[in-house]
Amino acid sequence: MDAFCRLNGLVAPLDRSNVDTDAIIPKQFLKSIKRTGFGPNLFDEWRYLDHGELGMDCSKRPLNADFVLNQPRYQGAEVLLTRDNFGCGSSREHAPWALFDYGIRAVIAPSFAEIFANNCTKNSILPIVLPTETVARLFVAVEASPGYRLSVDLEKQQVTTADGEVFEFAVDAFRKECLLKGLDDISLTLQHVEAIKAFEEKKRVEEPWLFGS
Amino acid sequence: MSAKTLYDKLWDRHVVRCDDDGTCLLYIDRQLVHEVTSPQAFEGLRLTGRKPWRADANLAVPDHNVPTTDRSKGISDPLSRLQVETLDANCADFGIEEFAMNDIRQGIVHIIGPEQGVTLPGMTIVCGDSHTSTHGALGSLAFGIGTSEVEHVLATQCLIQKKAKNMLVSVDGQVGVGITAKDIMLAIIGKIGTAGGTGYVIEFGGDAIRALSMEGRMSVCNMSIEAGARAGMVAVDEKTIAYTKGRPYSPKGAEWDQAERYWKSLQSDPGAEYDEVVHLDATSIQPQVTWGTSPEMVTSVDGCVPDPANEPDPVKREGMQAALTYMGLTASTPITEIYPDTIFLGSCTNGRIEDLRAAAEIVKGNKVAANIKRALVVPGSGLVKQQAEAEGLDKIFLQAGFEWREPGCSMCLGMNDDRLAPKERSASTSNRNFEGRQGQGGRTHLVSPAMAAAAAIVGHFVDVRTLEV
Numbered sequence A: 001m002d003a004f005c006r007l008n009g010l011v012a013p014l015d016r017s018n019v020d021t022d023a024i025i026p027k028q029f030l031k032s033i034k035r036t037g038f039g040p041n042l043f044d045e046w047r048y049l050d051h052g053e054l055g056m057d058c059s060k061r062p063l064n065a066d067f068v069l070n071q072p073r074y075q076g077a078e079v080l081l082t083r084d085n086f087g088c089g090s091s092r093e094h095a096p097w098a099l100f101d102y103g104i105r106a107v108i109a110p111s112f113a114e115i116f117a118n119n120c121t122k123n124s125i126l127p128i129v130l131p132t133e134t135v136a137r138l139f140v141a142v143e144a145s146p147g148y149r150l151s152v153d154l155e156k157q158q159v160t161t162a163d164g165e166v167f168e169f170a171v172d173a174f175r176k177e178c179l180l181k182g183l184d185d186i187s188l189t190l191q192h193v194e195a196i197k198a199f200e201e202k203k204r205v206e207e208p209w210l211f212g213s
Numbered sequence B: 001m002s003a004k005t006l007y008d009k010l011w012d013r014h015v016v017r018c019d020d021d022g023t024c025l026l027y028i029d030r031q032l033v034h035e036v037t038s039p040q041a042f043e044g045l046r047l048t049g050r051k052p053w054r055a056d057a058n059l060a061v062p063d064h065n066v067p068t069t070d071r072s073k074g075i076s077d078p079l080s081r082l083q084v085e086t087l088d089a090n091c092a093d094f095g096i097e098e099f100a101m102n103d104i105r106q107g108i109v110h111i112i113g114p115e116q117g118v119t120l121p122g123m124t125i126v127c128g129d130s131h132t133s134t135h136g137a138l139g140s141l142a143f144g145i146g147t148s149e150v151e152h153v154l155a156t157q158c159l160i161q162k163k164a165k166n167m168l169v170s171v172d173g174q175v176g177v178g179i180t181a182k183d184i185m186l187a188i189i190g191k192i193g194t195a196g197g198t199g200y201v202i203e204f205g206g207d208a209i210r211a212l213s214m215e216g217r218m219s220v221c222n223m224s225i226e227a228g229a230r231a232g233m234v235a236v237d238e239k240t241i242a243y244t245k246g247r248p249y250s251p252k253g254a255e256w257d258q259a260e261r262y263w264k265s266l267q268s269d270p271g272a273e274y275d276e277v278v279h280l281d282a283t284s285i286q287p288q289v290t291w292g293t294s295p296e297m298v299t300s301v302d303g304c305v306p307d308p309a310n311e312p313d314p315v316k317r318e319g320m321q322a323a324l325t326y327m328g329l330t331a332s333t334p335i336t337e338i339y340p341d342t343i344f345l346g347s348c349t350n351g352r353i354e355d356l357r358a359a360a361e362i363v364k365g366n367k368v369a370a371n372i373k374r375a376l377v378v379p380g381s382g383l384v385k386q387q388a389e390a391e392g393l394d395k396i397f398l399q400a401g402f403e404w405r406e407p408g409c410s411m412c413l414g415m416n417d418d419r420l421a422p423k424e425r426s427a428s429t430s431n432r433n434f435e436g437r438q439g440q441g442g443r444t445h446l447v448s449p450a451m452a453a454a455a456a457i458v459g460h461f462v463d464v465r466t467l468e469v
């Protein structure tokens, strides 16, 4: 996984709560057996006026001009600002893959669905929880000022506005370390091979029916 | 030793090691694998030269992409075909058992696990699928994971996790006649909201849950994720033991005796403390129908589509307005004046034999109403289908004008050819009414199998208890 670096990014506001992973990346794109290339289909049903299928040339498709990510002022956004329970529903990791492929590096919301937030941290995306009132204020600020950017410092666990206002956020210490160093979970776990084997041996005795015959 | 909840017990029993900050390695007993969320995980193993830690702890089945019509000619959509063939090849390469598309045991992953005894009480069970919570009905800790974690479990038989909080949802008293597990669960979600369970594992308890069949408990646990919870579970009782006994992959002989002794301890201790307790009065639960684009947008069949004007919170108000626009509904419309054109009976929520029986009872001797363009019955597995046919349920559905299909996820998410066209409106026994879930622009109302069957016969939503059949 890529390490998460400090970020100063353009912010795009997605003013909805309960945005589900079906909306982030609709099912037809889940037929891909790859991890990459989902960016053009991020929010496909909101972003385009036609029906998208895997393999279509998205540059030729009619855009929904009303959708926030299609507005010229939000092109190149790296921070997505949104409302409660972002990423609910399906566990598809294609959702963070699509966000990352599109260029999003951090998502700010008052709350996230758990599997989605977990999947983000395994794909170099930082989910940042800020209080509802702070998020509401940021929405007003973003919409009022074109080119609005926020700085994200994972090391210090701070989001900073252009005016220098600072918002602290919480992050799991283990996940923080992994994100900062771009660590791979599997290699970390395999440092404990002996512990896993010992556990398994005990289990074979206590619950032999779990181990085939 | 202090009193433990069921979740505490299952968690403690599977911890391999923990760091000081509570980050633990959790041992996983069983992984279920389907074709959509696994190809990139197998690819990861290949790229790193890793092998499955314990191939025999995994079972694979294709379900999302499979056609529900005649399968003798294979899958016509080349992308779906490639995904299913990729699963076949990965299972062959890595030595993982698979119920392939034409195996009689094939079906929706969350239906076949309990059906085969592949998922058992006391296990930790994962799958790259959020509805893995279904298996918690057997007194196990079961939850959905992403593809990176599928690879992690394949490679290490463990997951890196922190413990969630404990929530008890107690459904007190008994539900009335005609009220099903689905109605109970929709009522719970209506009460606590789609994020109400975030950060928790929910144990479902109370008289009404104890009274449910194992199938009913599976329907309840299935939708734990729709309440935002990491997992849902029900304590082991005699029903759990009876259900599990004699299944193909269940333990036999002396191992059965040993297992049964252990499983009988899988309840929360008296006096165990929960971080949150929610009570629901079972006697007040009415048949439920969702009206919006989130499962929490739900009301009783005798209710009306709510008016956003009455919602004080501006963010919620806008969400309601957007949902009504998407659903093509006007505020204050009685639920019984909503006319679906499509009926979908199936999914991992309601694709079990009990669900088909409940629907068939309503359908029997009736015809599908003229405004219903399509009515599908998609059994949850090949064995459910076989059982239903042995009971003559297929004939009841066919005579009424339903289509009788092959098992799979089908119109629950429409990755195969079964989907809603824009503006089509379904009465669906599945679990998600999200925008576009059943097909781009499609409009979904979640209901119980009996309520879907009643809507099919009458042509609009109706209180199944008032139906004269």
Ligand code: SF4
Residues within 6 Å of the ligand: B063, B064, B108, B109, B110, B129, B131, B347, B348, B349, B408, B409, B412, B413, B430, B431
């Ligand atoms: S039936 Fe629906 S919810 Fe269940 S596994 Fe299949 S797609 Fe997912």
